[in-house]
Amino acid sequence: MRINADTSVCIGAGMCALTVPKVFDQSEEDGTVVLLQKEPPAELDEAVRRAVNLCPSGAISIA
Amino acid sequence: MSDLTVPALPTVRERPLDPPDEVARLRQQGGVHRMTYADGHVGWLVTGYSAARAVLADSRFSNRPENMHPPIPGRFAAGKELRERGFQTPPGFFLRTDPPEHTRYRKLLTGQFTVRRMKLLEPRIEEITASALDALEAAGPPADLVQDFALPIPSLVICELLGVPYEDRARFQDDSKILVNLETGAEEAIAAIGRVFAYLHDLIGRKREHPADDLISGLIEGGELKDDELAGVSFLLLVAGHETTANMLALGTYTLLTNPGQLAVMRGDPGAVENAVEELLRYLTIVHLGPIRTAIEDVEIDGHLVRAGESVTLHLPAANRDPDRFPGGDTLDLTRPAGGHLSFGHGIHQCLGQQLARVEMRIAYPALLRRLPGLRLAVPPEEVPMRSDMSIYGVHRLPVTW
Ligand code: HEM
Ligand code: SF4
Numbered sequence: 303m304r305i306n307a308d309t310s311v312c313i314g315a316g317m318c319a320l321t322v323p324k325v326f327d328q329s330e331e332d333g334t335v336v337l338l339q340k341e342p343p344a345e346l347d348e349a350v351r352r353a354v355n356l357c358p359s360g361a362i363s364i365a
Numbered sequence: 366m367s368d369l370t371v372p373a374l375p376t377v378r379e380r381p382l383d384p385p386d387e388v389a390r391l392r393q394q395g396g397v398h399r400m401t402y403a404d405g406h407v408g409w410l411v412t413g414y415s416a417a418r419a420v421l422a423d424s425r426f427s428n429r430p431e432n433m434h435p436p437i438p439g440r441f442a443a444g445k446e447l448r449e450r451g452f453q454t455p456p457g458f459f460l461r462t463d464p465p466e467h468t469r470y471r472k473l474l475t476g477q478f479t480v481r482r483m484k485l486l487e488p489r490i491e492e493i494t495a496s497a498l499d500a501l502e503a504a505g506p507p508a509d510l511v512q513d514f515a516l517p518i519p520s521l522v523i524c525e526l527l528g529v530p531y532e533d534r535a536r537f538q539d540d541s542k543i544l545v546n547l548e549t550g551a552e553e554a555i556a557a558i559g560r561v562f563a564y565l566h567d568l569i570g571r572k573r574e575h576p577a578d579d580l581i582s583g584l585i586e587g588g589e590l591k592d593d594e595l596a597g598v599s600f601l602l603l604v605a606g607h608e609t610t611a612n613m614l615a616l617g618t619y620t621l622l623t624n625p626g627q628l629a630v631m632r633g634d635p636g637a638v639e640n641a642v643e644e645l646l647r648y649l650t651i652v653h654l655g656p657i658r659t660a661i662e663d664v665e666i667d668g669h670l671v672r673a674g675e676s677v678t679l680h681l682p683a684a685n686r687d688p689d690r691f692p693g694g695d696t697l698d699l700t701r702p703a704g705g706h707l708s709f710g711h712g713i714h715q716c717l718g719q720q721l722a723r724v725e726m727r728i729a730y731p732a733l734l735r736r737l738p739g740l741r742l743a744v745p746p747e748e749v750p751m752r753s754d755m756s757i758y759g760v761h762r763l764p765v766t767w
Binding site for chain 2: 313314315316317319320321323327328329330331332333334352355356358359360
């Protein structure tokens with residue numbers, strides 16, 4: 303799957319980085335989401351879906 | 366669903382750890398209900414998980430206080446009275462703002478509360494926890510777990526993070542208690558806010574002269590915020606940092622001590638702690654009255670038309686036990702997948718301090734149980750005074766022995 307992140311919507315709650323640290327990090331500056339991999343390996347699919355569902359702002363989506 | 370209007374928000378709990386039975390009964394009938402507010406306004410009460418999540422994520426709902434009707438008399442109604450008398454929410458108190466104002470403040474702060482930053486605080490939080498445990502052991506047995514453990518840990522942590530001298534805590538701890546007390550009247554609230562702000566302005570002045578390596582100094586240096594905004598932001602962080610984790614630690618300990626099977630889970634396996642903390646957050650949902658939002662346009666929620674101007678009270682404890690989302694949710698089960706609970710809210714106001722609170726709880730509960738293997742209540746459970754009178758639930762005191 304391919305992940306999209308919209309930093310203009312992100313509120314830096316950190317649920318993504320907490321859930322899948324291999325894929326998501328947060329910027330040191332304003333805490334918004336940083337994508338470490340845009341197309342993570344399939345074994346992370348389920349965890350990524352969980353992160354998308356936990357994200358409070360709708361900033362991350364999958365295609 | 367029922368067409369009846371709920372005459373007033375039910376607040377009396379039959380059992381200390383469960384939301385009022387009446388609220389649970391309403392949730393069985395549906396997730397969204399009409400409800401009469403303390404000022405006569407006919408608004409809404411949301412008891413279902415998916416509806417609560419939908420409202421909190423929807424930008425057509427405002428969090429600005431001037432739009433809000435009070436769901437219960439007392440503190441909330443006093444807030445309305447204050448606004449009618451021209452008293453304004455201090456600038457910088459961004460919890461009660463909407464975008465773009467909210468975004469501006471929040472973006473200045475989120476970088477300070479990232480998962481990674483909070484991880485860096487772990488060693489210091491472990492030290493603080495160990496010294497709180499030393500003090501607790503020196504004070505008892507018996508001792509009050511609130512005063513000697515649950516409050517000092519988050520209090521010292523947030524003070525260090527902000528750069529507020531811990532020795533000054535007498536100047537804001539009592540006032541922050543007054544402000545979360547549901548019975549506080551208008552005059553009392555103005556006086557308490559005035560005292561804390563006088564203190565913070567004074568502190569900000571001192572920091573301007575002698576900056577240090579802390580959050581408030583950093584904000585001053587950033588130059589984005591005026592002094593009254595800085596005071597508002599610091600005020601929000603200070604109160605939110607004090608009244609929340611402290612109550613989770615004390616109420617969580619009460620819950621474990623009265624559920625020996627679950628206590629064994631928390632004690633048994635260090636790998637179980639992360640999830641156990643999420644389940645305690647879900648089961649206890651200490652933000653038990655609100656959040657409240659007001660529609661700024663007509664919005665349809667779960668087939669109900671909420672009209673512009675109508676207030677909606679989100680009942681987080683009820684939503685977090687919605688059987689559609691958490692089957693068997695009235696039972697505490699530290700091994701259940703508890704992620705996705707609404708205890709930190711949802712949407713753009715979702716708790717800024719949640720990763721800090723998680724680190725604090727993941728360290729403090731196991732450390733307490735390790736240090737005092739014989740920990741137990743020093744009074745029968747029904748004699749523990751519950752914080753039914755506060756906007757953040759918990760215990761007023763927790764007499765323990767070991
Ligand atoms: C277990 C502990 C905690 C719980 C249960 C909790 C709960 C919440 C909830 C439910 C909200 C959303 C309110 C709303 O949507 O109207 C919130 C917001 C907030 N919390 Fe926490 N909180 C906790 C700990 C903390 C800590 C330790 C801090 C300190 C930094 C903090 C700072 C904040 C701030 C600044 C907001 C406002 C965020 C915004 O409006 O964007 N919280 N909290
Ligand atoms: S969970 Fe969502 S809001 Fe939070 S940091 Fe990640 S993308 Fe941003």
